[in-house]
Amino acid sequence: MAKAKKLPSGSWRCLVYDYTDEAGKRHYRSFTSDNPEKEGRLEAEHLAAEFAYTKDRKRQENTDMVLQESMEQYCILKSNVLSPSTLREYKRMIKNYYTPLISMKISKITAIQIQRWVNNFSATHSPKTTRNAFGLLTSTMALFKRSDILTDITMPQTVVPNLYTPSDTDVKSLLEHTKGTYLETAICLAAFGPMRRGEICALTKGDINGCNVTVSKSMVKGDDAQWHIKSPKTTAGYRTIEFPQFVIDIALKNSTGDKIVPLAPDSITKRFIDTIKLLDIPRFRFHDLRHYGASILHAIGVPDQYIIERGGWSTDNVMKTIYRSAITEESKKINHKINLHFETMQHDLQHDNKKA
Missing domain, CATH: 1.10.150 (DNA polymerase; domain 1)
Known part of the structure; x- marks a missing residue:
């Protein structure tokens, strides 16, 4: 049982443990009595004991649930x-x-x-x-x-997924094949945004101002198996993306009514899968277009903080583990640039040796 201590004011105070927070800090509840006599100490201790008893009873009731x-x-x-x-x-x-x-x-x-x-x-x-x-x-x-x-449970080792990142050639093939359709618009917004499926499906003409697209909502499936327009999961999901003019032109040209892409997210996925099967390109998911967009930004030297902001990520953890994958065509260009530098240096060295 917790014991009360007398304060400089003459009051009695008794502390009893309440809980430990996520940072490991222990928190206590304080019970005091203004009576400076022995009865005051007993009163404070009684209040503390009553709290502890009630807390334990509630805990027992909770832990009796399956x-x-x-x-x-x-x-x-x-x-x-x-x-x-x-x-x-x-x-x-x-x-x-x-x-x-x-x-x-x-x-x-x-x-x-x-x-x-x-x-x-x-x-x-x-x-x-x-x-x-x-x-x-x-x-x-x-x-x-x-x-x-x-605290001592051992989890399996994390495996970094081996995801295919689309190339410029893949994206061009998709855009050529889907020209004039809602899927063309969705591919542009995902690859050059990069926007998520739900964000694309919730987008309206009122969200477009010039080349700027405001992302403030998403289409998600609820418990009733119906699609609903909801706010983004995190504050990072709220953002404004400046697109190239050709993307805006495609989006407005292909749209009918107020919705830019009047489809549900699973409809985009189905149409995308059907399109991929028709083309002579590697199989990948619609979501991998976001990998493409983020990887291209990284390859051309855009700082991580701007990639995170444009993609609507809360931290750089996901981007570093998945989205910063090397694109084969970009890697070839960079490797060629590196090797050309060293070949030029070697050529200059040989030329200097001949002169000597």
């Missing part, structure tokens, strides 16, 4: 701060990923059981999927004060 109920409660509590797509993915994960933990009371789950689950789950799922599933488990356990058992 993991599935706890995760569902987590989703409800976060329903207004997480994106619809994230909530939809969480609910899919709860349904499919956590056997045999899902039916256990969270007060009974041990670190060994979680490590066994991670080991078995990672045998049939990628490291990224495993980490995403563990992330929801971690957030839920932390909300219900059970994160203490997660």
Whole structure:
């Protein structure tokens, strides 16, 4: 039981542990009594003990829930701060990923059981999927004060994806084949923006001012399996992109009505896949056009901070691990430039030796 201490003012104060924040700092609740006598000390200690007892009872009630109920409660509590797509993915994960933990009371789950689950789950799922599933488990356990058992869990090694980055030739082929269609507009906005599918589908003519395109919303699928216009996931998603004039001309020419691309994101994906199959170019995803846009900017020497701003990323982590991939054609140009420099230097050296 926490003991009260007398303050210089004569009051009694009793501190009782409340919680530990994400930075590892311990937080305490303070209970005081203005009575300077012994009764004041007892009063402060009684208030502190009552708080601790109530807190432990609530904690016990929470941890008596099974993991599935706890995760569902987590989703409800976060329903207004997480994106619809994230909530939809969480609910899919709860349904499919956590056997045999899902039916256990969270007060009974041990670190060994979680490590066994991670080991078995990672045998049939990628490291990224495993980490995403563990992330929801971690957030839920932390909300219900059970994160203490997660500190020594070993996760699978991260694997950097081997993604193909489209070349200038690939993009040109796509644009030639889709000329005059909504898909041509979508490809231009993704490759030269670089904009996301949802951002492209939510774009209206009112978002275009000259060559500037204001990105302030996205089309996402909700729990009802319908598409909705929502705000960006992060503040970095709000941005204004200055496009080349030809992109704006294409977007306005191909549009009908107020929507620039009156399609849903999955319709863009389907049309893009069908187009790729018809062309003699490597297979890649529509999202890889963003890789192309970011990689080209990096290849021509644009500083990272401007690439991050233009692409709407919160940090440079994603860009450094995925988007800064070398494009074959650009690499050839750069390598040729390097080798030409050294050949010129060697030629000058030989010429100087002959003169000597």
